[in-house]
Amino acid sequence: MKKLFILIAVSILALSCSTNDEQPLPGSSTTRTVQLSILSELITPMNGAEHSAKDGAIKEGYHLVVTDANGEKSPIEFNLNDLSIEIKDVTGSFDVKAYHPDAGNRIDNIYYISGEATGTSSDESIQLNMSNENYAYIVVDGSQDEVISAKINSFSMLPTSDVANPNFYAYVMVNNNYDLKIETSRGLVTQMITPNADYAYTYTVDFSTKTIIGVELGFDGTPKDTPIYIPNVPVENLSGVKSYSITEEGYVVGTSKDNSRATIFSKVSGDKYFHQYDFNFDVSTEDNYSFMNIYVKKANAGWGEPTIRISYYTESSNTNLQGKYMTNEAGFENEMYTKEEIVEKYTNYLVIQFMDGVNVGNFFWRTGDSDDHAESFTIRNISIDDSKSVDAYALIRAGEEYVTIDYSNERIGLTGISDLTAEGFPTMRFDNGSDQDIEVKLWLYKGEFETTQIVPAHSQAFFAVPTKGTYKASYIDPITGEEVTATKNN
Secondary structure (H helix, E strand, C coil): CCCCEEEEEEEEECCCCCCCCCCCCCCCCCCEEEEEEEECCCCCCCCCCCCCHHHHECCCCEEEEEEECCEECCCEEECCCCCEEEEEEECCCEEEEEECCCCCCCEECCECCEEEEEECCCCCEEEEEEECCCEEEEEECCCCCCEEEEEECCEECEECCCCCCCCEEEEEECCCCEEEEEEECCEEEEEEECCCCCCEEEEEEECCCCEEECEECCCCCCEECCCEECCCCCHHHEECEEEEEECCCCCEEEEECCCCCCEEEECCCCCEEHHHCEEEEEEEECCCCEEEEEEEEECCCCCCCCCEEEEEEEECCCCCCCCCEEECCCCCCCCCECHHHHHHHCCCEEECCEEECCEEEEEEEECEECCEECCEEEEEEEEEECCCCCCHHHHHHCCCCEEEEECCCCCEEEEEEHHHHHCCCCEEEEEECCCCCEEEEEEECCCCCEEEEEECCCEEEEEECCCCCEEEEEEECCCCCCEEEEEEEC
16 A cells, blocks of 8 residues: 655754854754755645545645754644745754644544654754555445435535536544445445545445445555445444444344443334334344333323333343333333233334434334343344234224224215124224315214214224214215215114
8 A cells, every 4th residue: 555645854954053163073962953855746636526535635734843852842834835844943862743733523524644753863864754644535436326425424425526426525534433324315325434544445335236345445545345235224223332343144243332232223203003013123132131112102192191111022031031021001010911912902002202312213122221231232133114004993992082094995974883883892983085074073863972073084084982873973075065964873
């Protein structure tokens, strides 16, 4: 690998302090002036419209600090294109350090070089190599029209040119872990990277093989293909993690931070019922103990209604607990449930958007308790599916008085639900297959029950009613504009 550097030749011009102009002997501590000649031939300007690795090198505003027998001198400002620098009153052996005072940003669109050298009191010249010791150049291949943008942590990478599908670049300080995030038309692709100094990395998303490939080594290096695989889970939702890697199968293998458990969560809409979700967790920890927390709240809950935490034990050395569910609901803390039992118990509860620290979502998988957790973990797959339809019958059985679900037919009218009624849950249904909302007044014929609801367009509305009997419904027909009264038994 060829490093970017500048060569600073330092020659010592001894100035006589005696009246006979004799030269000082080598090794003396005579004060003299040090002349620095700067060669910057390897700092190249931008060539053409495409940004390259060395184009981000800053050439102005560097500081040169000399420390000699009398201590550290005040910094001298210089530019890399300066032909020479005079440093006066240098005594004895000395150290030279060149740096830029603005260096230090972890992620930027520029970078800085630095260097150090040592001279003895007898040296007449020294050589100072300034090189890139702290930065890596990161490029995301944007030539595919499916790549939209890219970020490193929260820093938005910049386009390398003004073409229609540019690459994106940034410089990062080394000895740090970074989250590379590539936004594509198919979704977000992420990867943790740990770059090395003076390396230029180019990442390309391969949509056919679901890998990110291509790492170019060295600011002046040659390409070398190295596969970086797309994870099976959204690693941007990982927290409490010290480091992780992604295997060829898409597994996430990582370690948690010191004194912290690792957590991964899912985004949810916040308005779907618990029974609408299917989920599967294929995970493991070194301690064989992990669980998922699901946070639910009763639909149409009033102020003060508690949030319930359901815990699903993905791993446990207690075989009776593994694969089971528990809850923190008062009076039920010690009960264990199967999936069918827990779904039935919380059928009419919504999976809410829950704030866990700075994370907002649900289905939080954790590598153990806050004070007792595993250090290493493997996440092979986590799937959360909320595509199930609302189960109106289950909601009525769970005590809901009014439920609406999507309806794809064109019928408008009243129906009695005899099977629910026979189970002890008397129910009437109103179908609205029109494109308009309909206000429906429903009452028990020769009875005291009466209710009015707005039934949304293309919906079926289920009314829990007090008893078996004859019910009437009145509404305005959205097609004819006439008032209609329907009569049905349940």
